[in-house]
Amino acid sequence: EAGVAQSPRYKIIEKRQSVAFWCNPISGHATLYWYQQILGQGPKLLIQFQNNGVVDDSQLPKDRFSAERLKGVDSTLKIQPAKLEDSAVYLCASSHPGDKGMDEQFFGPGTRLTVL
Amino acid sequence: LAKTTQPISMDSYEGQEVNITCSHNNIATNDYITWYQQFPSQGPRFIIQGYKTKVTNEVASLFIPADRKSSTLSLPRVSLSDTAVYYCLVGDGSYGQNFVFGPGTRLSVLP
Numbered sequence: 001e002a003g004v005a006q007s008p009r010y011k012i013i014e015k016r017q018s019v020a021f022w023c024n025p026i027s028g029h030a031t032l033y034w035y036q037q038i039l040g041q042g043p044k045l046l047i048q049f050q051n052n053g054v055v056d057d058s059q060l061p062k063d064r065f066s067a068e069r070l071k072g073v074d075s076t077l078k079i080q081p082a083k084l085e086d087s088a089v090y091l092c093a094s095s096h097p098g099d100k101g102m103d104e105q106f107f108g109p110g111t112r113l114t115v116l
Numbered sequence: 117l118a119k120t121t122q123p124i125s126m127d128s129y130e131g132q133e134v135n136i137t138c139s140h141n142n143i144a145t146n147d148y149i150t151w152y153q154q155f156p157s158q159g160p161r162f163i164i165q166g167y168k169t170k171v172t173n174e175v176a177s178l179f180i181p182a183d184r185k186s187s188t189l190s191l192p193r194v195s196l197s198d199t200a201v202y203y204c205l206v207g208d209g210s211y212g213q214n215f216v217f218g219p220g221t222r223l224s225v226l227p
Contacts, residue, residue, distance in 0.1 A: 042217030101148030107159025
């Protein structure tokens, strides 16, 4: 089966510009996650969707970050305006509800953002 | 959400068994323990999940003692391709749970 798709793979912008990332989850996966991974650190959850509703966005910097998942499938994550500290890899993951425990998350290849 | 502690880095040689221990002293009754593997320039990949005792799959084994305050990921006969960062997560999978990936353990397998 096809994995989680993300685009673009790389993006370079100047500070104060805006940028958008796109994610297409595995077909049928109701839950979608966006993570930020700064070099040398583990991924940090930004937002979690269940279908097209937000389940957790407690760590999303809402003054500059926004995300949507229209129709419960694809999702976009936007940063406006970008800051130098936003330089990171942005990972999208999706999962399907399992019987017990934490659902296995399938990650995409990520988008590497460099803010100059 | 239970906080986890792992060694920052480990070195091993090809063909050896590697054991990575994760401490989670405040694990809750309903929490499971999950391990992910991440290669450079890739997203993390699920390895194994367990609740108690021992779980084994084609990739690894997970040992969980009776008190569940720690767990050990065991990789049999590692190869160079097992060089990666390994993350331990603890949680019950409930919606709205903040999945916390710590800094992980950077495993370097040497020839």
